[in-house]
Every structure is written in C-alpha cells, then in structure tokens.
Amino acid sequence: MMTVHDLETPCVLIDMSIMENNIRQMQARCNLLGKDFRAHIKTHKIPQIAWVQVLTGAVGIACQKVSEAEVFADAGFDNIQIPYNIVGERKLDRLLALAKQTRLTVSADDLAVVAGLASAAARHDTRLRVMVDLGTTMRRTGAALDQIVPTARAIVQASHLDFAGVLIYPSTADNREMLQAALSNLSDAGIAVESISGGGMGGARDAELMPEVTELRVGTYVFNDWNSVRAGYCAPDDCAMRVRATVVSRPDADRGFLDAGSKTLSSDTDGSGYGHIVEYPDARIVRLSEEHAHCDFSACQSRPQVGEIVHVIPMHTCVVSNLHDHLIGVRGQDVIIDWQVKARGCVV
Amino acid sequence: MMTVHDLETPCVLIDMSIMENNIRQMQARCNLLGKDFRAHIKTHKIPQIAWVQVLTGAVGIACQKVSEAEVFADAGFDNIQIPYNIVGERKLDRLLALAKQTRLTVSADDLAVVAGLASAAARHDTRLRVMVDLGTTMRRTGAALDQIVPTARAIVQASHLDFAGVLIYPSTADNREMLQAALSNLSDAGIAVESISGGGMGGARDAELMPEVTELRVGTYVFNDWNSVRAGYCAPDDCAMRVRATVVSRPDADRGFLDAGSKTLSSDTDGSGYGHIVEYPDARIVRLSEEHAHCDFSACQSRPQVGEIVHVIPMHTCVVSNLHDHLIGVRGQDVIIDWQVKARGCVV
Numbered sequence: 001m002m003t004v005h006d007l008e009t010p011c012v013l014i015d016m017s018i019m020e021n022n023i024r025q026m027q028a029r030c031n032l033l034g035k036d037f038r039a040h041i042k043t044h045k046i047p048q049i050a051w052v053q054v055l056t057g058a059v060g061i062a063c064q065k066v067s068e069a070e071v072f073a074d075a076g077f078d079n080i081q082i083p084y085n086i087v088g089e090r091k092l093d094r095l096l097a098l099a100k101q102t103r104l105t106v107s108a109d110d111l112a113v114v115a116g117l118a119s120a121a122a123r124h125d126t127r128l129r130v131m132v133d134l135g136t137t138m139r140r141t142g143a144a145l146d147q148i149v150p151t152a153r154a155i156v157q158a159s160h161l162d163f164a165g166v167l168i169y170p171s172t173a174d175n176r177e178m179l180q181a182a183l184s185n186l187s188d189a190g191i192a193v194e195s196i197s198g199g200g201m202g203g204a205r206d207a208e209l210m211p212e213v214t215e216l217r218v219g220t221y222v223f224n225d226w227n228s229v230r231a232g233y234c235a236p237d238d239c240a241m242r243v244r245a246t247v248v249s250r251p252d253a254d255r256g257f258l259d260a261g262s263k264t265l266s267s268d269t270d271g272s273g274y275g276h277i278v279e280y281p282d283a284r285i286v287r288l289s290e291e292h293a294h295c296d297f298s299a300c301q302s303r304p305q306v307g308e309i310v311h312v313i314p315m316h317t318c319v320v321s322n323l324h325d326h327l328i329g330v331r332g333q334d335v336i337i338d339w340q341v342k343a344r345g346c347v348v
Numbered sequence: 349m350m351t352v353h354d355l356e357t358p359c360v361l362i363d364m365s366i367m368e369n370n371i372r373q374m375q376a377r378c379n380l381l382g383k384d385f386r387a388h389i390k391t392h393k394i395p396q397i398a399w400v401q402v403l404t405g406a407v408g409i410a411c412q413k414v415s416e417a418e419v420f421a422d423a424g425f426d427n428i429q430i431p432y433n434i435v436g437e438r439k440l441d442r443l444l445a446l447a448k449q450t451r452l453t454v455s456a457d458d459l460a461v462v463a464g465l466a467s468a469a470a471r472h473d474t475r476l477r478v479m480v481d482l483g484t485t486m487r488r489t490g491a492a493l494d495q496i497v498p499t500a501r502a503i504v505q506a507s508h509l510d511f512a513g514v515l516i517y518p519s520t521a522d523n524r525e526m527l528q529a530a531l532s533n534l535s536d537a538g539i540a541v542e543s544i545s546g547g548g549m550g551g552a553r554d555a556e557l558m559p560e561v562t563e564l565r566v567g568t569y570v571f572n573d574w575n576s577v578r579a580g581y582c583a584p585d586d587c588a589m590r591v592r593a594t595v596v597s598r599p600d601a602d603r604g605f606l607d608a609g610s611k612t613l614s615s616d617t618d619g620s621g622y623g624h625i626v627e628y629p630d631a632r633i634v635r636l637s638e639e640h641a642h643c644d645f646s647a648c649q650s651r652p653q654v655g656e657i658v659h660v661i662p663m664h665t666c667v668v669s670n671l672h673d674h675l676i677g678v679r680g681q682d683v684i685i686d687w688q689v690k691a692r693g694c695v696v
Contacts, residue, residue: 008438008696042638064639084639085596087607087655090356109597112654140637141597141605248433249457249489257489259435263670264695267615289488290390290666291412291432291695306460307435318638322611323670325693345673347612347639348356 002335007328009246009309010260012320016329016336018240019222020052026204026221027057033207038062038081040199040219043318045343046327047075049222060103062199062217066094067346073102075342081105081197081217083133083167085113085141091348092120099126107167109133109143114154114161121160129164130155131197134182136168136175148182149189156191164194171198171216173209183212201233225317226276241320241327242278242311245293247304256283256304258293260312265293266323268316275312280304285312350683355676357594357657358608360668364677364684366588367570368400374552374569375405381555386410386429388547388567391666393691394675395423397570408451410547410565414442415694421450423690429453429545429565431481431515433461433489439696440468444476453477455515457491462502462509469508477512478503479545482530484516484523496530497537504539512542519546519564521557531560549581573665574624589668589675590626590659593641595652604631604652606641608660613641614671616664623660628652633660 004013030037039053040062050061050072060079063069069080079102086095086106098104099121108114108130121128132152135142143151148166155163166182168175179196186193198213201220207213220227223241224234243264249257265275267288274285274293280300287294293312297303304310314320321327322344329337352361378385387401388410398409398420408427411417417428427450434443434454446452447469456462456478469476480500483490491499496514503511514530516523527544534541546561549568555561568575571589572582591612597605613623615636622633622641628648635642641660645651652658662668669675670692677685 006438008442009436010695085654087594087596088357090354094356109599110654113596116655135599139599139603140642141640142599144599246435248435248461251457251483251487251490251492255487260695262614262616262667263693266610267617267667268610269615290670292489294488306433306458307464319610319615322638323693324695345611345671347358347608347672 003333004244004330004335005333007244007335009244010264011244012324012327013242013244014223014327014329015240015242016331018238022221022224022238022240023053023056026218029207030216031057035207035213036215038197038215038217040217041068041072041343043219043222043321044327045321045341046339047072047342048339050077053222059215065346065348066091066098067348068343069098069104071343071346073098078102083107083169083217085109087113087116092116096120096124096126096128099128105129105131105164107131107133108151108155109135109141111151111154114151114158118158118161121158125160127160127162129162131164131167134166134168134179136170136178138170140169142168145178145181149185149191152186152191153189163191165196166193167197170200171203171206171210171213172200173206176210179212201228201231205233220317223317226313226315227270230270230272236276236313239313241314241317243314243320244309244311247306247308247310250306254296254298256295256297258295258310258312259291260293261291262288263290263323265312265314266316266319268319270315275314278311278313280310351681352592352678352683353681355592355683357592358612359592360672360675361590361592362571362675362677363588363590364679366586370569370572370586370588371401371404374566377555378564379405383555383561384563386545386563386565388565389416389420389691391567391570391669392675393669393689394687395420395690396687398425401570407563413694413696414439414446415696416691417446417452419691419694421446426450431455431517431565433457435461435464440464444468444472444474447474447476453479453512455479455481456499456503457481457483457489459499459502462499462506466506466509469506473508475508475510477510479512479515482514482516482527484518484526486518488517490516493526493529497533497539500534500539501537511539513544514541515545518548519551519554519558519561520548521554524558527560549576549579553581568665571665574661574663575618578618578620584624584661587661589662589665591662591668592657592659595654595656595658598654602644602646604643604645606643606658606660607639608641609639610636611638611671613660613662614664614667616667618663623662626659626661628658
C-alpha cells in the first residue's frame with residue numbers, strides 16, 4: 001500500500017477517521033436538536049465526501065455558486081440550496097436549466113433580485129424555490145428588517161416562484177432578536193414560513209439558543225481548521241486537513257522556509273499567522289510568498305533541518321481545497337484515496 | 349465575434365494591447381541596458397504568453413516549481429531556470445529527468461541542498477547547472493554572505509554540477525553592497541561567475557543602479573496589478589488584468605457586494621484593500637469572503653445598482669491567475685482568445 005512517505009510535497013492530506021467523526025458528531029447534534037442538517041460543500045468541493053454527509057443524515061447540500069451546483073447535480077444530488085443572489089440573464093438561464101433537473105432553492109435580499117428570478121422562471125416556465133436572506137450583525141448580504149416583508153411578498157406573488165422561508169448567516173444568538181422580529185412581521189403579513197435556514201460554525205455552536213432555526217447549513221466542520229481552533233469551535237485533534245510540506249531553506253538559526261506558500265495554504269489569515277505547524281507548535285508562519293511559508297522558529301527549543309517533513313493545519317480549510325486539484329485521504333500513514341476536487345475553481 | 353458582454357461573471361480579462369506594450373517596454377529597457385531578460389511565468393502560467401515574451405527577446409523563462417517547469421518544457425521551452433532549493437529524493441528525480449530534456453538551472457542556498465543536487469545528478473549521470481542564492485534585505489531564502497564561497501565551492505567541486513553564477517531576489521539597489529562583497533569573495537576564491545541573475549519589479553526599477561546584474565527575471569510586469577501601481581512601478585492604465593464582476597447585493601446606501609470573492613481575487617492584500625474598482629475609483633473593497641467582495645461606496649458620488657458590471661484591478665495578479673482555469677484575452681470589447689492556465693496549481 002502507498003504511504004504518505006511516497007507523496008511529494010506539498011500535498012493536502014485528509015485524515016479520514018477525523019473527518020468521519022466530525023460528520024457523525026454534527027449530524028448527531030442536529031438529530032438531538034430536531035434540526036435538519038444541510039452540508040455546505042464549499043469546504044471540500046468533492047461529491048464523494050458529500051455522499052458520506054448525506055448518507056449520515058444530511059437532508060441535502062448547499063453550494064455557493066451555480067457552477068458548483070451543476071457539478072453536484074451531475075453527480076446525482078437532488079436537494080441543492082444556493083444561498084446567493086443570482087443576478088444576470090445568462091446566469092439565470094443556467095440556474096433555471098438546473099432547476100428543471102433538481103430540487104433547487106436560492107435566496108434573494110432585494111426586489112431587483114426577485115424580479116430577475118421571477119422573470120427567468122416565467123421565461124423558462126419552471127418553478128423556483130426562493131428564500132428571503134435576512135441581514136445579520138455580520139453585515140454581509142441580506143435585506144434589512146424593513147425589507148423582509150416586501151421581498152417575501154414579491155416572491156409569494158411571482159407566478160413561478162415559491163416562497164421557501166428565511167435564510168440567515170450566521171445564525172448566531174446575537175441575531176435571534178432580529179430573526180424573531182422578521183418572523184413576526186412575516187406572520188403579521190400572512191406569509192407562512194416553511195423553513196428557517198441558519199448556518200456557519202457559530203450558528204452550529206449556538207444551535208440550542210436558536211430554536212426558530214429549522215435547518216443548519218455548515219461546511220467547515222467536516223475538516224475544521226486553525227480558525228476553528230482559535231474560535232474555540234474544536235480542538236487541534238479535530239482538524240482533518242493537514243498540508244504536508246518540506247523544510248527547504250534554513251538561512252539562519254531562527255528562520256526557516258517550507259515549500260508551501262500562498263498557492264498551497266492561501267493567504268487567508270486572521271492576523272495571527274498562516275497556519276499551525278503540528279511538529280513545531282511554538283513556531284509561527286509569519287508570511288507567505290507564493291511558494292514559501294516564512295517561518296519563525298525562534299520560540300522553539302528544537303528546530304528542523306533542511307529536508308525535514310512537517311504538517312501544517314491551515315487557517316482556512318475551504319480556500320485550501322479550492323487551490324488543489326486533489327486531496328489525499330489517509331488513515332494513519334496509509335494513503336487510502338486520491339479525491340479529485342471536482343468543483344474546484346467554480347466561481348460563476 | 350464574441351464580446352465581453354457575452355461572458356458570465358466573474359471572469360478574468362487580459363487587455364492584450366496593454367500586455368503586449370508591457371512586454372515590449374521591459375524588453376526594450378533590458379536591451380538598452382545590455383542585460384538579458386528572463387520571463388518569470390508565475391504571473392500567467394500560460395505557454396502561449398511566454399512564447400510572446402521569448403519571441404520579443406527574452407533569453408528564456410523562470411519557473412518556481414519543478415511541475416511548472418515540466419509544463420513549459422513539454423510546450424517546447426529550452427532554457428528554464430528554477431530559482432528554488434529543490435529538496436527531497438522524489439522531487440530531485442523529477443528534476444533530473446527534466447534536466448535530460450532541457451537546459452535547466454536551479455539555485456541553492458545551503459550545503460545540504462547542494463549535496464542533494466550533487467548526489468541526484470551523479471545518480472542520474474546528468475549535468476545540472478546550479479546558481480548560489482544570495483540572501484537580501486528582504487530576508488527570504490538565500491545564503492548569508494559568509495556562506496556564499498563555501499556553497500559555490502561545493503557546487504564547483506561536485507562531479508555532475510556546473511556552477512552557473514549568483515542569484516538574488518530582489519535585485520534592488522539596497523542589495524548592491526552585499527552583492528559586490530559576494531562577488532569579490534568569489535573572485536578572491538578563484539571562482540568564476542558566469543551570470544548574475546536579479547529579479548522582481550523593484551529589481552527592474554533599479555536596473556541602472558545594479559550594473560553587476562547580467563540578467564533580470566521579472567513576472568508581474570506582463571499584467572501589472574494594484575500592488576505595482578501603489579509601489580509606483582506603473583500607472584493604472586498599464587494594468588492588463590481586470591476581473592469582470594457583477595454587483596449582486598446593495599443592502600444599504602453605502603455597502604455593496606460583487607460576485608467576486610477570495611476564490612476569484614485571492615485574499616492577498618497590503619492592508620489597503622483587495623483591489624481597485626475601475627468604474628468607482630473612490631470605492632474600497634474592505635473585505636473578501638469566498639464568493640463576495642464587500643465594498644464600501646460611501647466615498648462615491650454615484651453608486652452602482654444591483655446587476656451593474658464593474659472591473660477590478662486585483663492587488664496581486666500572479667495569485668489570481670493561479671485561481672482560474674482560463675484567462676480571456678480581449679481587445680477593447682472583443683473577446684480574442686480563451687487561454688487555458690496550463691500551469692495553474694502546479695505546487696510540487
């Protein structure tokens with residue numbers, strides 16, 4: 001059997017036992033709370049892993065872009081949510097073609113977005129499920145509270161759209177009051193809400209505190225990452241993704257360079273660094289160039305030699321998947337599977 | 349003919365006239381100064397564009413990783429420099445296989461790296477050209493001054509290695525004194541230096557001030573980016589790469605979201621933002637999520653509607669090329685060519 005020692009660096013390893021445990025734990029938590037779980041595929045972009053999530057109990061998947069949803073519909077998934085404003089005639093045509101093929105739900109935070117969806121659905125004579133996206137304290141997309149009823153009403157009134165409920169991101173407890181107000185306004189307006197889809201790692205953490213939320217969509221939990229550890233969502237041992245890298249330069253006593261740079265780890269950071277080196281927990285990755293991680297080993301008692309292999313838990317796992325054509329599933333030192341990242345680079 | 353209006357967003361446009369002008373200007377500058385020019389392909393990763401650079405006068409190309417060099421050797425390039433410490437038996441085997449096929453030059457900043465190259469070259473009974481990499485004020489890889497002679501001597505003495513000169517990055521004027529000292533030490537040691545390869549946009553800017561440098565290797569100039577503009581290397585009109593994007597959400601008067609996030613623009617930043625919106629020069633891209641650019645339009649007199657198309661000059665062009673399977677060559681509004689980013693994702 002091939003082992004990790006046969007792999008060239010850098011490469012991205014997924015510990016399958018940790019991943020499977022993460023999938024089971026999240027599903028068990030949702031089962032216990034009586035919420036539906038929806039797997040956001042942005043973290044892995046690999047149909048085979050999404051199948052594990054669905055077979056473990058997920059009601060369906062979420063994709064962030066139409067081209068991602070196409071990859072997963074082609075792979076046989078039939079309950080796909082795209083929590084995104086789909087805008088532009090060509091993209092709407094693609095969306096409606098997909099809606100003919102699978103049970104598809106999108107979101108909208110604006111009357112102009114609803115108008116585009118309504119007209120495309122009518123043009124294609126195809127029904128489309130649309131949720132209203134409620135803005136949160138995170139200030140991403142999402143309608144302001146006073147726009148929720150008008151937006152929902154426009155969906156209800158469109159001949160080919162079905163109002164599918166309320167979507168929020170993240171569904172953290174600090175957004176409960178706003179969500180309750182939105183639901184109360186919709187109820188007063190006589191608009192029935194079938195589903196309330198929350199999401200994010202913080203939404204999963206706060207799930208008990210958000211009884212209104214009927215469905216959780218989460219992606220990162222499947223692999224976890226150093227952001228998750230720093231946020232207190234998981235322990236380092238819950239991180240399934242490790243970037244295997246080689247120390248290729250040690251110009252002086254304190255500094256070292258790995259053969260994994262921003263093309264491998266991505267330049268996503270919370271300001272604290274660019275990942276955690278498992279073998280040298282006191283080291284810091286202080287900078288990335290495209291092909292080098294610039295490491296500061298000054299806090300480490302022992303320091304690596306040129307040629308030594310190390311493993312990095314990346315800051316943000318989803319963007320790492322998007323940089324690589326393949327992720328390597330391992331159990332211990334054994335290489336079990338080479339997954340193609342089938343929906344890598346799907347930005348349209 | 350297809351025009352840009354037929355393209356879905358987000359997509360990456362290359363203005364071919366600007367690109368061709370950038371290529372001509374850089375080559376003319378090197379011709380004038382009597383320096384060789386070597387095109388670093390990391391910026392585009394596209395053989396067809398490298399051919400334009402070589403036909404305009406480049407002596408060869410630079411690739412940062414062995415797998416990139418393989419793509420370009422397969423495309424017929426025969427003078428390839430890899431300014432990188434190649435470490436590890438499997439990778440050295442790939443390197444030497446490539447050295448049989450094309451004129452290949454690598455670099456080394458350490459005796460351990462030279463030992464690996466020497467033993468692989470002997471094992472494959474293949475000669476390999478090796479430069480010594482001199483550390484600079486930027487504190488990337490590179491040997492300290494007192495390690496230059498021992499490292500060069502180890503190359504000279506290895507049965508299957510040819511000493512190919514000194515490599516520095518960046519070859520900015522603040523590194524001249526160090527370079528002169530290194531050359532003087534090599535001369536005192538009786539080691540002849542055939543070539544001195546400098547690089548980077550700053551190296552190109554300082555080329556007159558660095559008469560010792562015989563060869564410039566630069567990548568970014570071919571497209572330029574907002575980092576180049578901010579550093580004073582070029583004007584906005586010299587930027588050939590523009591990411592075409594759609595405004596997909598306008599939750600309030602000041603905020604707006606484009607359908608281009610870190611998967612499209614990369615999260616590389618100098619702290620000032622994540623790119624320049626050509627149509628709204630006073631707007632700021634303050635944050636990226638994976639599929640959204642979070643824009644602040646508060647300083648703009650007019651502001652876009654949902655559905656409006658805009659163009660973003662990215663902060664760092666090289667990492668954008670690495671995120672996309674295709675770049676689209678345009679002249680004005682006409683779509684001329686769809687280039688496959690053939691060496692995208694080549695990290696090993």
